[in-house]
Amino acid sequence: MAKQAARQRGRRVRRGGSIFALALTLLGLGASGAGAQDGRASDGGAPDDLPATLIADSVSYDRETRRLTATGDVEVLYQGRVLRARAITYDQAADRIEATGPISLTDPATGVLLAGGAALTPDLRDGLIESAQVLIGEKLQIAAAEARRSEGRFTTLYRTVASSCEICAGSHTPTWSIRASRVTRDEVAQRIYFENATLQLLGWPVAWLPRMSVPDPGVNRASGVLVPMAQHSNIYGFGVKVPYFRVLGPTSDATLTPFLTTTGAKLLEGEYRRRFDSGGFDFNGVFALDDGLDGEFGRGAAFATGAFALPDFGLGAGFTTDFNLAVASDDAFLQQFDYSDADLLTSYARITRTRTSDYFELGSVAFQSLREDQASTTLPIVPLDFVYRELLAPRGLGGQLALEAQGLGILRADGQDTLRLGGDVDWRRGWTLPWGILASAGALGDFDVYRVWDDPTLPDSAVVRAEPNVNVELRWPFARAVATPAGVVSHVIEPIAQVIYSDTIGESDVPNNDSTLVEFDTTNLFSIDRFPGEDRVETGLRANLGIGYTRYDPAGWSLGATVGQVIRAEPDDEFYESTGLAGKWSDVVAALRLDIGEALSLVDRALFDTDLTFSRNEFTMAYVGATAGVRASYVFLAESDNPYYGPQPETNEFGIDARYRVLPNWEVRGLWRYDVTARDNLRAGGGVIYGNDCAQFDLSVSRRYTSSTNVPPSTSIGFSVRLAGLGGGSEGDWPAARVCAAQPS
Structure with missing residues (x-):
């Protein structure tokens, strides 16, 4: 039969014929038994041996030699698999199949096979x-x-x-x-x-x-040795990591990574991951059999994270728990072996539930200091951190009523221990006045009981503090749309004024554990209380004044600015000078933001007095493009005297982290942090990546200039390789290394 005619008519050779048997045997499916004759699986299972299709320019069968021959662009199709050959011969007497190439066998489950010729048994x-x-x-x-x-x-x-x-x-x-x-x-x-x-x-x-x-x-996921990694540091020398990945089941796996260095360090890294229907957790750590420096045994670190949805214990659904564990054997280990530059490790465990009308949180927190000038024994352990907040719609008053209960427990190995229990009632309602003015009013009553131990400056008994607060707010947004040849430009100007009065009743000199560091900027300019925690409250009569402006351009960019100040009837002694909130007139806060499309964003936040003397200025720029990316920052913090942390030196730092794809397959990156005050580098690094459709090679160099008693400045070099198709794919959207020219037909 002609190939074209067969395709046009959709001709299909079905049961009992030699051509059907050939199609089945070529694809390794067999055609013997009842299953081949009636279309049902011989073992009573699924009907795997459904009719196949054979297409060829010509088909002949020699009854004497019992040889069936199909020639001329032969195609055999069965259950998504396709066999193509120039000619196929089935010798029934010899029970042998011969195919003349070029041959291609496409199987969605196993891939594609190309060959010049083949001699196979009928069942393949x-x-x-x-x-x-x-x-x-x-x-x-x-x-x-x-x-x-x-x-x-x-x-x-x-x-x-x-x-x-x-x-x-x-x-x-x-x-x-x-x-x-x-x-x-x-x-x-x-x-x-x-x-x-x-x-x-x-x-x-x-x-x-x-x-x-x-x-x-x-x-x-498959068990086996992963691609080794090499790195170098002037602290531990040249090191090699050889990870071994082990699949433990459908929802769990583990990775063990020996880490050997030329200084004699023998470290073992480990990671264990497990998932459940309700959540999962990851555990990883590193243990030193020999640190290669002083020959110490047992140094290391451990980290764990996890989250689970909890069952309904009769309290309603929606409760979740999450935790984070971070602990190190000593202050220097993580930095010495290039695991982390962190100077504080935080561990916590908590249970939360968030619903439309209420929020619940119960947790514990612990800290470990990795700074040489700070002992972990002075840091707090928080065995109790409890908050419950419920929103109500009171009849008669209108608006929204919020009820909150909270508790906090603080323990220290060296220092003060504290227990705080309390709650508050918060009511707020809004109105729309003539000329588009938005008004709101609120009232707050806060009540706390403190009990303190191991502090000779405070009474060894319970103390009580209450805070009444009333506030009103007015907003008057103006919007204007201007038609331009490029489209409509929108301008929005919104002046905002808040008047607040609050005071404390009872004992105001309570322990301060959560409000020791106050930051004043545009994000809390219109807050009724600018202390970050509950242990200190903002008191007195004051007004928060500010104005915001936003421009939306049809070209795809927008510009926003906010500026404001706080005016007080009397200074609040709780604010130390460097906060910018001391005195009757606060410093001025300002923020400017420019967004150009989704690629470029520039933000500047500043705090300065009326003489334009800056006490803080922070600038960030972020650009994310297809071939380049830049993140730059500048931070200036004036010298200050914090009553809780002591004198703080001036901070004046610049940092940049950039990447650029110089060629389709080559990308360079670099980072630099510089201390402008000390005129010294903090960190510098760079790297080169070559990548294509099948491989990625990454070479990086990093230099840390800072030092401590245990960790001197160090330089680290790392090199990693990823090969697509060998247990993992190359990262990044890399093009092929070459584009093959079209070959003449």
């Missing part, structure tokens, strides 16, 4: 394939002089070259390749085994392994 369990090429998971290509099929699951290829890189006609040098004397693919275990393998980069051999194995590219 055994056979010989010449000049084979296998494409697995649309990533890994394996070319071999010959291949053998055995036991229906193993494909063994001899004298092979494997790569996931684009190889153009006439070129035999991919970015990376693995040459092996033999490669065996186990389709059941979904794993590929290499023997006598040599890894080549740009045609140069860089590593030899007598045996290695990798999972099929389509496997998301």
Whole structure:
């Protein structure tokens, strides 16, 4: 039959014929037994042996030799699999199939096989394939002089070259390749085994392994050794990490990473991950068998995070719990081995529930200081941190009523212990007045009871404090739209005025654990209380005044500005001078923001007095583009005297972190932090990445200029490699290393 006519008529050869038997056997499905005759699976399962389709220019059958021959662009289609060949011969007497190439077998489950010729048993369990090429998971290509099929699951290829890189006609040098004397693919275990393998980069051999194995590219999780990582530091020398990943089940896995250095350090990193229907957790840590510095045993660190949805314990649904654990053996370990520059570790556990009308939180917090001038024994441990808030709509009053109860417990190994229990009632209502003026009024009553231990300056008994607060607010937004040739430009101006009065009743000199650091900026300009916690309250008669302006341009950019100040009837002694809130007139706060599309954002926040003497200025810029990205910041904090932390030196720092793709496959990045006051570098670093569709090579260098008693300045160098198709994909949206020219037909 003619191929074109068969396609036009959708001709399908069904039961009982030799052509149907050939189609089934070529695809390894078998055609014997009742199942092949009636369309049902012989084991009573799913009807896997449904009719197949054979398309060819011509089909002939010799009854004497019992040979069926299909020639001329032969196609066999069955259950999504497609076999194409120039000619296929089925010898029923010899029970043998011969296919003349070029041959291609496409199987959605196992990939694509190309060959020059093949001789197979009808069930495809055994056979010989010449000049084979296998494409697995649309990533890994394996070319071999010959291949053998055995036991229906193993494909063994001899004298092979494997790569996931684009190889153009006439070129035999991919970015990376693995040459092996033999490669065996186990389709059941979904794993590929290499023997006598040599890894080549740009045609140069860089590593030899007598045996290695990798999972099929389509496997998301598989046990095995991951790509090693190399790094160098002038503290621990040259180090190598060789991670081993182990799948423990469908919802759990673990990674063990030996870390060996030239100074003799022997560290073991570990990570364990587990997921449940209700949540999951991650645990990771590092343990030093020998730190290679002083020969100490047992140094290390541990970290854990997790979150779970809790069952309904008769209190209603919606409760969740989350936790974070962070602990280190000493102040210097994390910095010495390039794990973290943190100077404070925070651990917590809490239970929360957030609903439309209420919020609940119960938690505990602990801290560990990694600063040489601060002992962890002086830091608080918070065994109790409790908040419950409920929103109501009171009849008669209108507006919204909020009821809140809270508790806080503070313990210290060295120092004061505190327990605080209290609550508040907060009512607020808004109105719209003539000319578009928005008005609101509120009243707040706060009540707290304190009990203090181990503090000779405070009475060894319970003390009570209450705070009444009343406030009103007026907003008058003006909006104007101006038509321009480019579109409509919108301007919004909004002056805001708040008047607040509050006072304390009872004992005002209570312990201060959560309000020791006050920051005044545009984010809390219109707050009724600018202390960050509950232990201090803002008192007296005051007015918060400010104005905001926003412009929306049709070209895709917007500009926003806010400026404001606080005016008091009498100074509030609770605010120390450097907060900008001391005195009758506060310093001026201002913020300016420019957004150009979604790519570029510039923000500046400042605090200055009426003489334009700045006590704080913070500038940030962020640009995120397809080929470049920049994050820059500048921070200025004037010298100050904090009564809780002592004198604070001037901070004047500049920082930038940038990347730029100089060529389609090359990207450079750099970072720099500079202390303007000390005229000294804080940190600098850079890196180069080469990436393409099949590989990524990352080289980075970092220098830390700061030092402490235990950790001197250090330089670190890192190098990592990712090869697509070998247990992981290359990161980033990298183009192919080359674009193959079209070949003449």
